[in-house]
Amino acid sequence: MVALAATAPDPIFCPPGSRALVLIGPQGGRAFWDRLTAAPEWQDGTPDPVDRWSARVLGALAARFGGAALYPSDGPPWPPFFGWALASGHLWQSPVGMLVHAQQGLWVSFRGALALPFDVALPPAANPCDNCATRPCVTACPVDALSAREYDVPRCHAFLDRPEGGDCLSRGCAARRACPVSKSHARLDAQSAYHMSRFHR
Numbered sequence: 154m155v156a157l158a159a160t161a162p163d164p165i166f167c168p169p170g171s172r173a174l175v176l177i178g179p180q181g182g183r184a185f186w187d188r189l190t191a192a193p194e195w196q197d198g199t200p201d202p203v204d205r206w207s208a209r210v211l212g213a214l215a216a217r218f219g220g221a222a223l224y225p226s227d228g229p230p231w232p233p234f235f236g237w238a239l240a241s242g243h244l245w246q247s248p249v250g251m252l253v254h255a256q257q258g259l260w261v262s263f264r265g266a267l268a269l270p271f272d273v274a275l276p277p278a279a280n281p282c283d284n285c286a287t288r289p290c291v292t293a294c295p296v297d298a299l300s301a302r303e304y305d306v307p308r309c310h311a312f313l314d315r316p317e318g319g320d321c322l323s324r325g326c327a328a329r330r331a332c333p334v335s336k337s338h339a340r341l342d343a344q345s346a347y348h349m350s351r352f353h354r
């Protein structure tokens with residue numbers, strides 16, 4: 154996993170004395186998924202292995218630094234990861250609504266955040282969309298379910314129910330795959346298929 158962004162602590166969610174909120178997520182490639190699928194949480198066959206793995210790993214990391222771990226799926230009400238990401242200056246809203254990260258592109262996602270009792274500064278980053286002339290994410294969804302204004306979730310699900318939706322189900326959202334920045338942090342198909350199966354049950 155990798156520190157994707159750092160921002161000011163949110164007083165509603167972070168314990169008193171917090172000085173920084175660091176957003177943590179998987180790197181591309183196979184290391185993350187290989188480690189997770191070898192872990193006891195995946196092997197024991199009980200529900201929510203990815204969230205349980207995150208709680209153990211990020212909980213231990215937070216304790217080591219005297220901080221606290223926060224998780225995106227702890228809701229509703231959901232901790233505002235989207236807003237924290239935007240506030241960090243390391244992620245931006247893309248033309249298809251989703252967050253885009255300078256290194257990870259549209260594949261970016263979070264396993265959690267660490268509220269830490271010391272300052273954390275990451276090097277500044279530039280919005281990759283500013284230099285993306287062709288914007289392939291905008292035309293990649295076969296049913297135009299995505300825009301900066303809204304994500305038409307029923308339209309996406311309806312497509313995934315059709316045989317043509319098999320590509321998104323087995324390899325992940327076509328818009329996320331189309332981003333040239335995403336390519337250097339591509340997920341394993343098995344990882345994308347697992348998350349799509351959780352989204353489209």
Ligand code: B12
Pocket residue numbers: 224225226231232233234235236249250251252253259260261262263264299303304306309325326348349352
């Ligand atoms: C609820 C939720 C959803 C819902 C509702 C989305 C909606 N627009 O209605 C559903 C289940 C549909 C969803 C789907 C997905 N989501 Co979602 N979702 C969340 C969650 C848990 C809460 C967001 C929320 O409602 N906040 C409350 C409102 C008031 O605050 P908000 O900031 O304005 O929230 C908006 C955005 O978060 C946005 N949004 C949420 N998910 C997605 C996904 C897409 C594709 C888009 C365009 C927008 C979007 O819609 C929210 C409501 O307007 C967040 C985690 C978190 N704690 O923030 C993840 C989160 C935003 N989702 C994320 C992801 C990865 C996905 C999926 C891609 C998961 C997957 N299958 O792999 C899918 C999309 C499927 C696809 N096309 O590939 C990531 C962000 C990735 C990114 N690059 O932007 C987050 C941060 C989770 C994480 N662990 O990293 N999601």
Ligand code: SF4
Pocket residue numbers: 247248253258259281282283285288289290291331332333334335
């Ligand atoms: S394809 Fe281009 S415009 Fe779309 S998210 Fe990636 S960098 Fe930004």
Ligand code: SF4
Pocket residue numbers: 293294295296297298299308309310312313321325326327328329
């Ligand atoms: S998963 Fe497929 S249908 Fe759904 S928004 Fe992404 S590209 Fe469109």
